[in-house]
Amino acid sequence: MTSTSNPVLVETWRGVAIESFHRGAVAVVDADGALVASLGDIDRPIFPRSAVKALQALPLVASGAADAFGLGDEALAMACASHGGEPAHTRRVAATLAAVGLDETALECGSHWPSHDATMRAMVREGASINALHNNCSGKHAGFLCLGCVLAEGKDRRSFVRGYVGPEHPAMRVVTAALQATTGFDPANAPRGIDGCSIPTYAIPLRRLALAFARFGSEVGLSPEHRRAARRLRQAVARAPFFVAGSARFDTRVMERLGERVFCKVGAEGVYCAALPERGLGIALKIDDGGYSRAADVAMAALIETGVALDDDESRFIHSLSSTTLSNWNKIAVGRVEAAQALRKLGLA
């Protein structure tokens, strides 16, 4: 907790009045660690949650597991994904598991209903039940299992990978080491929590997370193995953006449109991280209240709007994400959610 408050990053309007507002902090850093711009307290450790899945996926490629098991763009995008549980998502994860001789019973992420509404409804109509494949993190966990299978080195895979979500499991230690290498944080000094999908999550300052994504995007300051892995993961997500999120989702829509010029990834509790490879910049933001992706999405859109060279069509598209309309149950436009001036003036341009 900070003694002074973070600035307002996003405002929601109803009619002519501000109804609610979201405070937060944002760090924009280059690959040498120089702070290019910031708002609020960027040194408070925050749990990055799913926003760092791409960093956690580096060992999947760096270890040779991705090549050994023939993982393509879709599987690698899913290793970085918070997916909506659409049929193509769960099929893809099942295929990845099958490639290493496992199935969904090896996943230790727990189950929840697909966030993709039409998929959930179709399953309810059909009387289908959920399993761990539907968990938004199942692609990341399939990646951890592939990594574990390489680390098993001929031992019985299923028994070797059991308990892979634990911080001391060999696979998770390699994953944590990748976080440490890219962010420069020491996990021994970081508050540790348990994530929604049961893996450890370490609280890391935004400044360090932004640095990691500057490195992820520019490949500067990474080991040769992580450099190759970062490039492969960025390309995979750019080529298969549906698999990193899903229909109508922010990350999918933005990367479908902008390709490798932006790598962005949402996390729970109002976290967003991004790399802008053309600029050599990394971005990390956290909405204090952890709420509504409405605020984190809008804030990230505003940063992309100011930080990426866009043509007119692209600008209109991204602006529609940094200033969104709120409609009520009669489809009457009643308000809007939009980036606050502090964010728009941040000066990445």
Next chain:
Amino acid sequence: MTSTSNPVLVETWRGVAIESFHRGAVAVVDADGALVASLGDIDRPIFPRSAVKALQALPLVASGAADAFGLGDEALAMACASHGGEPAHTRRVAATLAAVGLDETALECGSHWPSHDATMRAMVREGASINALHNNCSGKHAGFLCLGCVLAEGKDRRSFVRGYVGPEHPAMRVVTAALQATTGFDPANAPRGIDGCSIPTYAIPLRRLALAFARFGSEVGLSPEHRRAARRLRQAVARAPFFVAGSARFDTRVMERLGERVFCKVGAEGVYCAALPERGLGIALKIDDGGYSRAADVAMAALIETGVALDDDESRFIHSLSSTTLSNWNKIAVGRVEAAQALRKLGLA
């Protein structure tokens, strides 16, 4: 927007660290308008949304409509409700409409799927479709229609009530006048927005909303008609608390347990209002970020905990609502949401 920030009212913890936090403001006022306690800016006009449904229901009773159409506790509780769309809710609203010769096609609130998950799933399984009865505000709108039918004074009811959601409709003018009488605010000076259910919503300072609920609970400072109406509505909700919210919902659980000792009502965007009749106090709070009922619920529970004389069992029950456990998809307890010290020390005791 205030230049200084509101204090933190609710903290969410993951492991040993604060992950997210919710700022906001709260006013506790007696029926004479004396400020008993407060945190943050209580003079910023905020949209009270559904938290003032009970005030908007006063004319339903005061006009004689409730008596004329034989509305009982359940129907009156539903006039104050944000309900979950459970079958008993929609049946009750349909019965109220039938009592005045109308049906769901007269409702102008729009439709949405029931927030009560099991009801929604059952409907999807059965291939059922939604109508305006399922809107969480349908009970309030049925009340407006009953009021409109009395105001129609023998004219064709269906054509008289058409457009009742408009600010200038005779029914809505009476509803707005009740808000003005209880809060003392002048709607002509208030920013006006359109609510989720399409009626006007006026931005009113928390100080004024708390006053209105002090009056609603104590009957001090109300007209004789509003006094009788407030008593009738408080009794109705205490006797039929299921109908003001629904299964497992905060307002229902609290009023099932504490009866007429507390009247509390949630609103969208982090608003909560309450009356503590034994103490003659009214409470109004708004979580700045408007998010998560998780924060508004916890804040209101903490205020009830400190403001109401509770026995040990009641204290444990309310404390379980002011300090709640967060579990992940594997049902592992990973954190908690709890009222911040500032709120616990507010000194209503």
